[in-house]
Amino acid sequence: MSEQQQNTGPASFSHLFPVPPGTPTTEQKPPSTQQQQQQQQPAVEHTNTLSSNAGVDYVIVFRFPTDKRDATIETRVRDSMIALTAKLTRANLCYQVKPGRTHGTLLVLVGCPTSTLEQELERERIRDFLLGIRVKGLDDEDAGLGDTTGLTDAERLRVVYEILTGPESDGGANVSPNLDPYVESIMALHDDRFDKEWIHSWSRKWLIDKDDLTKIRNHFGEKVAYYFAFLQYYFLWLIAPASVGGLMVMFGGRSLSITYSLGMLIWSVTFIEMWKRKEHELAVEWNVRNCSKHERKRVEFKGDRTVKDQVTGEEVPYCPPWKIFTRRAMSIPGVAIGAAALSVIVACVFVLQLFLHEYYNGPFRQILHYAPTIGYVLLIPTMTNIYSAWMRILNNYEMHKTETSWEYHYTQKIFVANFLVAYLSLFFIAWIYIPFGDHVLPYLTELNVSHSHQKVDFQRLRGQLVYFVVTGQLIGFATEMILPYAMKLVMPKVEKVLHKDEGQDADTATDLSDDAASSKFMQKVYKEVDLPDYNIYTDYVEMVIQFGYVSMFSSVWPLTSLCCLINNWVELRGDALKIFDLSHCVLKVWVPGLETWKH
Known part of the structure; x- marks a missing residue:
């Protein structure tokens, strides 16, 4: 994308709506001789991802309603697009507007000229030095502060994203799905060549080495690199308890061993502390220590007034600490109510399951046997989604200044739901069902309920744990990997059938492209736009929940660590495939570590 495409926005989508009289239009002037000479030079620094x-x-997905022709809606959509392209122009970003694969979708292809990138990079490096993030002095640089030589793909995309989403007072475009009408998302594009090479390389290795982590960090950013570093580190640490647990089962060692339980306790604490040390080493090596100081304020954080930052001199919104503390304290009862409601639902479903499976022997037993499973499938995901939406409302009420703070507190609130769903049934069996399960029989006799029940022992607890560790992880792998790949193969054929009678289907959309290369590129863009976002939160939740099974319940079933070890070896490769082929390209975010998850 060259700089001469910078003002082609309105002309690229004006054919979609009739232009009413009096609407201002953008008239392009012929470039001068000096401008023509500048346009002959490459306008964008071509890193590997950029050149491919x-x-x-970035691609801005602009989606608007098309179910009915309404002049008001058409005017609103046109004004929103003009406002969006005006923002990009003021931020000195190149753009081109293309029709989407489906009706009602426009794709704004955004590129950053070298001059704009250098200016932002210079401001960032000065800001980092003032905040104590960069350890080198400003005079120690061999090249200029804005020099882009050696800039990795992740660093470039992170800086461009800050230009694209930063406030206009700082030279940014201030584009956000939360602010701009009809802007659905902002996404980067995959580097297909890098993805294929990396998948081929990983398929021939048992473990990833330091160079592999460096490649991940340079291409996907620190957030993804930290996840893979943690996953491999955790995988290696699982070898010891997996070996001990396997030997215990092989030589007939008894479960519920106090010695083994104490050993797992020591192992868990040691692993967490050693990971913190490893995380610190990576932060120093990747030069992201204290990078949270660099983070800008959230767009949603308005504050009561603006004050001047003592370090950077910028005008920033300000809210008194007592007001923020009061709001966060007021959200605690809301979290407690949500957690209590979810706990009641989970407990009721599990108690019903225990009653029908372990006690009930009356009419329709075979049919009622599946009632808890149906209830679990229908109720638990629905209640979890309601709980998540409620936590998001509470989190927004707390007025967090930065995205890191918002995500930190939101993760803590959401993890309560994951904790209850994952562990509540195990705690119920261990602390209520096993000690008091036999006391239920006299009450069933008094109520004339036909029942049959064997003596309660810890085998029921072991069976539940085996389900979570083996069956649950297999189901998770199927839903994460197998189902998306199947949908990827089936959905294009379904779309062809659905769109064959429409005026413009998925294939003819690219006929508007200028040449074969452009058509091929737009096909790639269309495919990636249809992919879901990659949510690293779900992967972290899976690992943290699994760590809880290993550290708290391995004495119940010593093979827990071995099963998790095997799962994580597959997970290392499965998550890589998911990032490369089954989701949007990950947004490059500067993070100093695992943040919330290590706590």
Whole structure:
């Protein structure tokens, strides 16, 4: 994408709606001789990802309703697009508007010129030095502060994203799905060549080495690199308890061993502390220590007034600490109510399951046997989604200044739901069902309920744990990997059938492209737009929940660590495939570590 495409926005989508009289239009002037000479030079610094994506850094998905022709809606959509392209122009970003694969979708392809990138990079490096993030002095640089030589793909995309979403007072475009009408998302594009090479390389290795982590960090950013570093570190630490647990089962060692339980306790604490040390080493090596100081304020954080930052001199919104503390304290009862409601639902479903499976022997037993499973499938996900939406409302009420703070507190609230769903049934069996299960029989006799029940022992607890560790992880792998790949193969054929009678289907959309190369590139863009976002939260939740099974319940079933070890070896490769092929390219975020998850 060259700089001469910078003002082609309105002309690219004006054919979609009739332009009413009096609407201002953008008239392009012929470039001067000096401008023509400048346009002959490459406008964008071509890193590997950039060169493979036709100079496009980000794609803004602009989606609007098309169910009915309404002049008001058409005017609103046109004004929103004009406002969006005006923002990009003021931020000195190149853009081109293309029709989407489906009706009602426009794709704004955004590229950052070298001059704009250098200016932002210079401001960032000065800001980092003032905040104590960069350890080198400003005079120690061999090249200029804005020099882009050696800039990795992740660093470039992170800086461009800050230009794209930063406030206009700082030279940014201030584009956000939360602010701009009809802007659905902002996404980067995959580097297909890098993805194929990396998958081929990993398929021939048992473990990833330091160079592999460096490649991940340079291409996907620190957030993804930290996840893979943690997953491999955790995988290696699981070898010891997996070996001991396997030997215990092989030589007939008894379960519920106090010695083994004490050993797992020591192992868990040692692992956490050693990971903190490893995390600190990576932060120093990747130069992201204290990078949270660099983070800008959230757009949603308005504050009561603006004050001047003592370090950077910028005008920033300010809210008194007592007001923020009061709001966060007021959200605690809301979290407690949500957790209590979810706990009641989970407990009721599990108690019903125990009653029908372990006690009930009356009419329709075979049919009622499946009632808890149906209830679990229908109720638990629905209640979890309601709980998550409620936590998001509470989190927004707390007025967090930065995205890191918002995500930190939101993760803590949401993890309560994951904790209850994952562990409540195990705690119920261990602390209520096993000690008091036999006391239920006299009450069933008094109520004339036909029942049959064997003596309660810890085998029921072991069976539940085996389900979570083996069956649950297999189901999780199927839903994460097998089902998305199947949908990826089936959905294009379904779309062809659905769109064959429409005026413009998925294939003819690219006929608007200028040449074969452009058509091929737009096909790639269309495919990636249809992919879901990658949510690293779900992967972290899976690992943290699994760590809880290993550290708290391995004495019940010593093979827990071995099963998790095997699962994590597959998970290392499965998550890589998911990031490369089954989701949007990950947004590059500067993080100093695992943040919330290590606590």
